[in-house]
Amino acid sequence: MKSAVETLNPTRVRLTVEVPFEELKPSLDAAYRKINQQVQVPGFRKGKIPARVIDQRFGRAAVLEEAVNDALPKFYTEAVNEGELNPLGQPDVDITDLKDNETLTFTAEVDIRPELEIPDYSGIEVTVDAVEVADEDIDKAVDQLRERFASTTVVEREAADGDVVKIDLEARVDGELLEDGVATGVNYTIGSGQMLDGLDEAVTGLAAGGTATFTSELKGGSGAGQEAEVSVSVESVSSRELPELDDDFAQLASEFDTLEALREDSRRRLSEERTYQQATEAQEKVLDALLELVEVPLPEKLLAEEIKTRKHNLEHHQLPQLGMDLDAYLKLQEKTAEEFDDELREQAEKGIRTQFVLDEIARRDELNVSQEELTEHLVRRAQSSGMSPDQFAKAVVEGNQVSMLVGEVSRGKALASVVESATVKDTNGEVVDLEDEDETEGEEAGGTADAVAEAAEANEAATTGEQGDAKSNES
Structure with a gap:
């Protein structure tokens, strides 16, 4: 041959x-x-x-x-x-x-895969938000916990802000009652703004047995994005009473004996959460800076398939779970079809460029994936998918997706090495140390892999380098 x-x-x-x-x-x-x-x-x-x-x-x-x-x-x-x-x-x-x-x-x-020239990226500098937890933040966290332990008492009066009302709802579009436009026995806290726009104003001042009608744009279901005439009737009105902020509340709502200990734990949790957010922000900004340094030719056929896959997943998997179609989604997002397509293309391009660049760094630096690292990442992905590690592993093997997981971890290690060589400062001018408290290499790699998994996930199967079967088209 x-x-x-x-x-x-x-x-x-x-x-x-x-x-x-x-x-x-x-x-x-x-x-x-x-x-x-x-x-x-x-x-x-x-x-x-x-x-x-x-x-x-x-x-x-x-x-x-x-x-x-x-x-x-x-x-x-x-x-x-x-x-x-x-x-x-x-x-x-x-x-x-x-x-x-x-x-x-x-x-x-x-x-x-295009041949890439990876330049020296050690000079990358990014600025991220400083990790700061103010007393007001702790007050808000404790208040949210306090809300969870509020008690309610049925009252014979008109509903006011902060009350809980049990309501029935009917939604009509162009005079027609929607098939999924009826809800009964719904508990709603006035002022929460968690349902339809205009609901707070409609039920405020109504006593049990009272009704009202208002117009609102539906946020989900078959009428998502459409203006509907909504009828609401109040079954009951309950006042909410918050527990006193004292040591008794701390013992009721947590494992702590004092309110002060509860507040300190809230401070710790908020600090950890914002430290994680800071690390994620640093990874994203370093990745963006890296991509700006590398010229990455994009295979048009691969890009077209990636865009098609992303759009298909949105239309046929994600949006149906929310009870809406693409038109309703675009209206909700206040985007035109052209703006949506441009945004989708931009996301697809970044996903492919990310994978190409990080794969090249992993190859060049010989960032191999150990069995321990792969297992840790598999467990993490299983947790996020709601499956047991054994179930997830079986699905991965049966779907021939082991190389996908290996790629995610190796790209995570590649991004981790880039972040390590970059200078990251917070908005106070302080250099940020992004090392995990648990400094095991596997957890570092897996955590960073999760940060880039979304960008690379959809085009993974097409870009693993698998050759596939050749099909003949006789001329």
């Missing part, structure tokens, strides 16, 4: 492959055996039909087509390996010449 590689652009090549006919013999024999098992010819037992009879009855061309389709993936893979290529996705194969008993010639166009 002979093969030649022609570079069409930085992300696409054309392979021209010439195969001597004798190398087709194993596939040709297999084709005869397969046809033998599928057809019957009078005078011959099934599976014992001579090749010449098959040629006469069904045509030599049919046998050749079967043989070529069987052999193409093998010859394509050999040509890829010979050319030391790193293909992305499926090739476009065209049989240019097939001479019986002489040669098979075909071409295969395929996207490849």
